Amino acid sequence: MPQLGFHVDMSACMGCHTCAVACQDRHDLPAGQRFRRVVEVSGGAWATPPGGAPVPHVFAYYISISCNHCEKPMCVANCPTGALSKRPQDGVVTIDQKVCIGCRYCAWSCPYGAPQYSPQKGKSQKCDLCVDLLQRGKDPACVSACPSRAIHVGPVDDLRLQFAGSMDLHGLPDPKLTTPNALYTPHKDAVRRERP
Amino acid sequence: MKRADLPLVTFTLLGQLALGAVVLAAMQPLYPAGQAPGAVTAAQALALAAAAALLTGLAVSLLHLGTPLGAVRALGNLGSSWLAREVLFSGLFAALTLGAALSPFLGLPTDNLLMLSVLTGLAAVFTMARVYQVTIHPAWSTPYTAVSFFSAAALLGVAAGAVLLAVLGAPAIPLAPALLLAGGTALVLQLAATVLYGLGLANGPRAAREAWSLLASRHRLSVTLRFAASLLGLGALTFADHLLGAGSPAAPWLALNAAVALVAGELMGRLLFFAAGVPNRVGI
Numbered sequence: 094m095p096q097l098g099f100h101v102d103m104s105a106c107m108g109c110h111t112c113a114v115a116c117q118d119r120h121d122l123p124a125g126q127r128f129r130r131v132v133e134v135s136g137g138a139w140a141t142p143p144g145g146a147p148v149p150h151v152f153a154y155y156i157s158i159s160c161n162h163c164e165k166p167m168c169v170a171n172c173p174t175g176a177l178s179k180r181p182q183d184g185v186v187t188i189d190q191k192v193c194i195g196c197r198y199c200a201w202s203c204p205y206g207a208p209q210y211s212p213q214k215g216k217s218q219k220c221d222l223c224v225d226l227l228q229r230g231k232d233p234a235c236v237s238a239c240p241s242r243a244i245h246v247g248p249v250d251d252l253r254l255q256f257a258g259s260m261d262l263h264g265l266p267d268p269k270l271t272t273p274n275a276l277y278t279p280h281k282d283a284v285r286r287e288r289p
Numbered sequence: 290m291k292r293a294d295l296p297l298v299t300f301t302l303l304g305q306l307a308l309g310a311v312v313l314a315a316m317q318p319l320y321p322a323g324q325a326p327g328a329v330t331a332a333q334a335l336a337l338a339a340a341a342a343l344l345t346g347l348a349v350s351l352l353h354l355g356t357p358l359g360a361v362r363a364l365g366n367l368g369s370s371w372l373a374r375e376v377l378f379s380g381l382f383a384a385l386t387l388g389a390a391l392s393p394f395l396g397l398p399t400d401n402l403l404m405l406s407v408l409t410g411l412a413a414v415f416t417m418a419r420v421y422q423v424t425i426h427p428a429w430s431t432p433y434t435a436v437s438f439f440s441a442a443a444l445l446g447v448a449a450g451a452v453l454l455a456v457l458g459a460p461a462i463p464l465a466p467a468l469l470l471a472g473g474t475a476l477v478l479q480l481a482a483t484v485l486y487g488l489g490l491a492n493g494p495r496a497a498r499e500a501w502s503l504l505a506s507r508h509r510l511s512v513t514l515r516f517a518a519s520l521l522g523l524g525a526l527t528f529a530d531h532l533l534g535a536g537s538p539a540a541p542w543l544a545l546n547a548a549v550a551l552v553a554g555e556l557m558g559r560l561l562f563f564a565a566g567v568p569n570r571v572g573i
Contacts, residue, residue: 132572158571171423173373174359175366194362195355197293198372201424204569215355266425266569 096164096184097222098249098274099236100256101157103283105243108133108155115238116159119223126209128220129159129235134264134283154280156264157244159235160207160220161273162186168199168208168219176217177208184274185222193217204266205273222246249274290564296353298559301417302445303346304379305438305555307339308410309446311386313453314339315403316467331453336403337390338449343383371419378413385409414438427497428565433486436478437562441555443475444519448551451526454533455544465530472523472551479558480516490565495573500565508564511557518554522547 108131116122116129137151162179166186169177176192177199179185188199188208193216199208200217208219223233227246231237236244245252258276260268262283277283314335351357363376388395389402418435450468490501504512525547532540 130571134572156571167423167425170369171372173363173366173370173376175370176362192359192362192365193356194359196353196363196372197355198370198420198424201426201568204425204571206570210355212355217355264572266571270425270569 094183095248095250096162096274097227097246098162098184098252098276099159099222100245100247100252100258100276100278102241102243102245102256102278103154103156103262103280104278105241106131106155106157106280107241109240111238111240112157112235112244115234116220119234120218122218123211123213126211126218128207128209128218129157130206132156132158132264152282154264154282156277156283157235157239158205158265160186160203160222161205161260161271161275162222164272164274167202167204167271171198171202173198183222183224185224186219187221187224188217188219190214190216190218204270249276252276290560290566293353294563294566296349296351298556298563300346300350300353301438302441302555302559303342303349304382304417305414305442306445306449306552307343307346307382307386308407308414308442309444310335310339310342310449311389311403311406311410312442313446313450313464314389315400315407316464317400317403331457332403333390333393333399335449335453336386336406339406340383340387340390343379343386347379347383371416371423375413375416375420378409378416382406382409382413410442414442425569426500426566427493427569428490428500428567429562431486431489433482433489434562436482437558440475440479440482441558443471444479444522444551445555447472447475447526448522448548448555451522451529451544451548451551454526454529455541455548465526465533469523469527469530472519472526476516476519476523479519483512483516494569496567496569499573500567503567504561504565508561511561515554515557515561518550518557522550522554525550 110131113127113129113131117127133155135153139147140150141147162185169179174192174194176189195215197210200210208217210217226233233246236246253276256276256278258278260273262277262279264283314332317332351360354360364373367373385402385406389399389406392399392402418438421429421434447468450464490497525543529540529543529547
């Protein structure tokens with residue numbers, strides 16, 4: 094089976110957080126722990142042209158983010174116990190809860206904030222792409238819950254053929270760090286360029 | 290800085306103190322002839338103190354774990370994890386240092402064990418630095434981390450030497466010039482590295498600039514006090530050496546205060562290091 098991954102259409106995301114809530118509910122996570130999060134990126138300033146009134150040059154958009162099941166996952170390389178691994182059959186990065194000791198080094202290693210420490214369990218946990226649902230022919234909770242149909246899942250090579258997108262966007266960490274297996278169709282203001 | 294990081298502050302500082310103390314202990318063949326019996330005792334006392342510091346540090350580091358009873362599993366990924374290697378070398382360092390301290394009772398060669406302790410200690414502090422360098426924190430992913438950790442080992446070793454001077458007195462072990470040279474070099478190196486580190490952070494990516502902003506504004510006083518404490522410690526040690534030579538009863542007290550100032554400086558430095566740990570993250 095090829096490498097699986099997510100595609101997110103940032104231009105369709107309205108920041109409703111339904112994906113995050115659905116994921117939290119599906120995995121029965123306590124408040125504060127979210128395998129999928131929605132991050133608002135905003136900025137800009139007011140500009141006053143000579144002799145004119147102030148004009149807003151501001152922007153705001155949302156990034157729905159979870160684990161990107163990276164090609165070179167730093168969390169897997171850095172985990173001292175070997176609890177984190179990349180499944181050979183579909184490239185999904187998982188944490189073996191029986192092996193994890195809750196050292197939180199995976200959280201220090203992931204630029205996307207995917208592995209998260211659970212104080213209740215004393216271990217780290219993360220998005221597993223809802224592989225149990227995928228095996229039953231269903232979509233992950235975040236995908237099926239999104240009212241804008243902005244999130245898609247599938248073999249990442251197919252997603253790259255189907256959608257235009259990138260991971261080198263304003264608000265996302267440098268993709269060279271971990272080579273993420275995900276794709277974002279950018280919001281118009283997310284394309285990397287110098288900000289005013 | 291998070292409260293969960295405090296065990297790591299303790300572990301790294303005690304590990305580096307142990308390296309400094311063991312290097313000092315390994316210098317015993319260089320002690321003046323005629324002082325050998327006393328020098329050997331001092332070396333073993335230093336090794337015992339280093340082993341106690343290391344074992345305490347390792348025990349405290351367990352408090353950082355969510356599942357401390359599984360700590361031995363931290364050796365499971367030596368192939369790619371610097372944290373696993375740090376645990377391995379720190380454990381070896383502790384065992385060898387304890388062996389050196391107890392060598393007269395165990396019939397083992399003290400000199401050889403001390404040399405092996407120094408080598409594993411150097412490896413332990415190197416892996417300790419690598420653990421922080423391969424993370425998503427720009428303030429840690431720089432050569433400054435290694436410079437900071439090794440210079441901390443030197444200055445904490447000087448603090449251990451100051452305690453030794455206070456206990457044994459200058460005529461027994463005339464170590465002060467070597468201590469001052471090592472401490473002065475480490476402090477100058479650390480100051481120079483801090484300037485380069487600051488420039489690197491100020492001109493780095495957003496998370497690096499946030500870290501720089503924290504150090505340059507909110508923690509500016511702490512940064513100043515951190516270096517002032519180290520400078521004060523070395524100054525007090527210089528004066529204590531002078532008083533020891535003159536046989537002043539105030540000398541041991543002053544040497545102990547020098548050690549306290551040096552430890553305080555390194556403690557503040559390490560707290561600042563963790564405070565600057567702003568991660569690269571989504572949304573910035």
